Amino acid sequence: MKTEKDIEEILDNVKIPSDEEVEAAGMRFDRRIRRLRMRRRVMWATGSVAAVLCCGLVFTSLWMNRGVKENLGVVGIPRVLTTDHQVVVPTLIxxxxxKLNLKEREADSTAGKSNIRITDDRVIYDTMPAVREIVYNRxxxxxxxxxxxxxxxGTEVTLNAGSSLKYPEIFVGKQREVELxxxxxxxxxxxxIPFEISVGGSKIRVYGTRFNVKERPQKAIETVLIEGKIGFKSPGHKEVRVVPGELVSYDMASAGIKVQPVDVQYATAWLDGVFRYRDKPLDLVLEDISIWYGVSFESREGxxxxxxxxxxxxxxxxxxxxSFLEKITNCKFIEERGHYTVK
Known part of the structure; x- marks a missing residue:
C-alpha cells in the first residue's frame, strides 16, 4: 500500500499543461467544431432558370472539351499559403x-500601445504626433x-483568408508604403502623399481610391479598380493607368500585362462572404476554395x-x-486527410 509520501512523489511527477498549451488546444478544438457546424446556404439569384442555364454551360464546356479527358496529367494547385502555417486565428505581430491573438477581447489591453485599438473584427491605428521612426506591424x-x-x-483594408499585410504603425515623411x-x-x-502597395514584385500607386488586389503566388497579380485611379507597375514595364471597372493582370510566367473591363461584383464577392463566379475556370475556383478551407487539390489537366x-x-x-462541384462539373473528387484528387 502506497504511503502519503509515495502519493506526493507521484503527483509531483504529473505534468500539468500550461495555460498557453490549454489555450492552443482549445482553439484547435473550437476551429474544428466551427467548421463541422457551418450552416449551408446556397443562394441562386435567378432560381431554376439560372440552374438550367448553368447546366447548359457546363454541358457545353464538357462537350467542347471531351477530348481533354483522355489527356490526363497531374497538376498541383498550391495549398495556400503565403502565411504562417502555425497561425490558426487572425494574428497581429x-x-x-x-504576437497578439485577435480573437481574444483581452488583446486590447495586452497590446500595450496607446495608438492601437482592437475590436471584434478590426485593428485600428491612431496617428501619434512627433513620431519620426518607422516601425512595422504584420x-x-x-x-x-x-x-x-x-x-x-485612415486607409481601410480588408484581408481575405491566406493573406498578410506588413505596414508601419505610423506613416512618416512623404511616403505611405505597405506590403501585401x-x-x-x-x-x-x-x-x-501617394499610397504604394508592393505585391509579388509589382507595385500599385494610389491617390485615394477603392480597389481589390489578388496575388496568385508564382502565377499572377490581379487588380480590379472600383473607384478613383491607380497606376500598376510590374518588372520591365512602364506604369499602366487603370480606370474604374477595369482589371489589370500581370502574368508572372510570360511577364505580360493585360487590361480589360470586368463586372466588379465578382472580384469583391468575398467581402460579402460568398463564392460568386460566372464562367470561371474550375482550376481558379479550386484555388479560392483551397485558400479559404485550408485544403489542397491535385487535379488533371483540362x-x-x-x-x-x-x-x-x-x-x-x-x-x-x-459535392456541389461534382454535380455541376461531372468531375469526381476523392478526399484523403484534407487533400483532394480531381478526376
Missing amino acids: LADGN LIIPAGFTYNVTLAD SGEAYFSVAKSD LDKIEVTMNLNKTTPIDEVV
Missing part, C-alpha cells in the same frame, strides 16, 4: 515580435477568416477549360461544396 489571416485594419492615415501577400480590398484615404457559374455562402461545409 508587433514591431517587438509580440497582420496574418489564416484559412477560414477575413479581417479588417484601419491604418494610421494574398488578397485584400483597399479603401485608401485621400492625400497628397480543368481550366471547364467553366463554373455558382453562388455559395462561405459558411457551407467543404464536403458540401465539393
Whole structure:
C-alpha cells in the first residue's frame, strides 16, 4: 500500500499543461467544431432558370472539351499559403515580435500601445504626433477568416483568408508604403502623399481610391479598380493607368500585362462572404476554395477549360461544396486527410 509520501512523489511527477498549451488546444478544438457546424446556404439569384442555364454551360464546356479527358496529367494547385502555417486565428505581430491573438477581447489591453485599438473584427491605428521612426506591424489571416485594419492615415483594408499585410504603425515623411501577400480590398484615404502597395514584385500607386488586389503566388497579380485611379507597375514595364471597372493582370510566367473591363461584383464577392463566379475556370475556383478551407487539390489537366457559374455562402461545409462541384462539373473528387484528387 502506497504511503502519503509515495502519493506526493507521484503527483509531483504529473505534468500539468500550461495555460498557453490549454489555450492552443482549445482553439484547435473550437476551429474544428466551427467548421463541422457551418450552416449551408446556397443562394441562386435567378432560381431554376439560372440552374438550367448553368447546366447548359457546363454541358457545353464538357462537350467542347471531351477530348481533354483522355489527356490526363497531374497538376498541383498550391495549398495556400503565403502565411504562417502555425497561425490558426487572425494574428497581429508587433514591431517587438509580440504576437497578439485577435480573437481574444483581452488583446486590447495586452497590446500595450496607446495608438492601437482592437475590436471584434478590426485593428485600428491612431496617428501619434512627433513620431519620426518607422516601425512595422504584420497582420496574418489564416484559412477560414477575413479581417479588417484601419491604418494610421485612415486607409481601410480588408484581408481575405491566406493573406498578410506588413505596414508601419505610423506613416512618416512623404511616403505611405505597405506590403501585401494574398488578397485584400483597399479603401485608401485621400492625400497628397501617394499610397504604394508592393505585391509579388509589382507595385500599385494610389491617390485615394477603392480597389481589390489578388496575388496568385508564382502565377499572377490581379487588380480590379472600383473607384478613383491607380497606376500598376510590374518588372520591365512602364506604369499602366487603370480606370474604374477595369482589371489589370500581370502574368508572372510570360511577364505580360493585360487590361480589360470586368463586372466588379465578382472580384469583391468575398467581402460579402460568398463564392460568386460566372464562367470561371474550375482550376481558379479550386484555388479560392483551397485558400479559404485550408485544403489542397491535385487535379488533371483540362480543368481550366471547364467553366463554373455558382453562388455559395462561405459558411457551407467543404464536403458540401465539393459535392456541389461534382454535380455541376461531372468531375469526381476523392478526399484523403484534407487533400483532394480531381478526376
